Amino acid sequence: MARIFVTGSTAGVGRNAAEALVNDGHDVVLHARNAERAGHLGRLADRAQVLTGDLGDLAEVRQLARDLNAIGPIDAIIHNAGIIDDQRAETPDGLLRVLMVNALAPYMLSLLADRPARLVFTGSSMHRGHDGALDDMAWTRRRWSASSAYGESKLLVTALSAAFARRVSAVCHTVDPGWVPTRMGGASASDPLDQAHVTQCWLATSAEEDSGGYWHHMRRQRPDPKVENLAFQDTVLDRFAQMTGVPAP
Incomplete structure (x- = not known):
């Protein structure tokens, strides 16, 4: 059985993933933003270890990685939180919050953790397009668009996953869980919530050594072409290293 860390596991897709993994006998490490959110885990917390840390804060992400390493070797991380x-919001460090939580925190945790064998990132169909994503990552020069900023963060984390597939020893994949009726997705979302975590869990526990895939409901798909552009990937890594202070591999 594997030891798997699931970020954002108090509700929605992350909670369903954590519960499924626990039920299958895996050693699961749960994550909540703070102690108050951890209280929402209820009885699930009795069956797994719980760590807290705000993914919108560089110092807390570093501490979260230290706490994770103190538990012992982690076999896989499911970067589910998003x-x-x-409105445009910044972190205490002056970074764009949606970028920090959705992409920079997964970058940091993947590199600061004691090198898990498998990394599963959460993408979105909204990652497609965004031709100017590298020009104004912080959204300081453009009129704010919540959907576009979210989509750009998902483009960048998908490119990050593809870059890691080349440059770290872990098996890396991105999963588009679909538009599901979570607190973020809303009640009108059209994809089934009970299927959104299935691909995440399979990739986190599979013995397959293939890496660099983009998945939706157990089927491999082609991502936006920019994701497969090596120069784009390397630029994302360089920018993320500059923003976080964590050297790129």
Whole structure:
């Protein structure tokens, strides 16, 4: 059985993934933004270890990685946590919050953790397009668009996953869980919530050594062409290293 860390596991897709993994006998490490959110885990917390840390804060992400390493070797991380901001918001470090939570925190945790064998990132169909994503990552020069900023963060984390597939020893994949009726997705979302975590869990526990895939409901798909552009991938890594202070591999 594997030891798997699931970020954003208090509700929605992350909670369903954590519960499924626990039920299958895996050693699961749960994550909540703070102690108050951890209280929402209820009885699930009795069956797994729980770590807290705000993924929108560089110092807390570093501490979260230290706490994770103190538990012992992690076999896989499912980077499930994600946000969408109606208004432009910055972190205490002056970074764009939606970028920090959705992409920079997964970058940091993947490199600061004691090198898990498998990394599963959360993408979105909204990652497609965004031709100017590298020009104004912080959204300081453009009129704010919540959907576009979210989509750009998902483009960048998908490119990050593809870059890691080349440059770290872990098996890396991105999963588009679909538009599902979570707190973020809303009640009108059309994809089934009970299927959104299935591909995440399979990729986190599979013995397959293939890496660099983009998946939706157990089927491999082609991502936006920019994701497969090596120069684009390397630029994302360089920018993320500059923003976080964590050297790129």
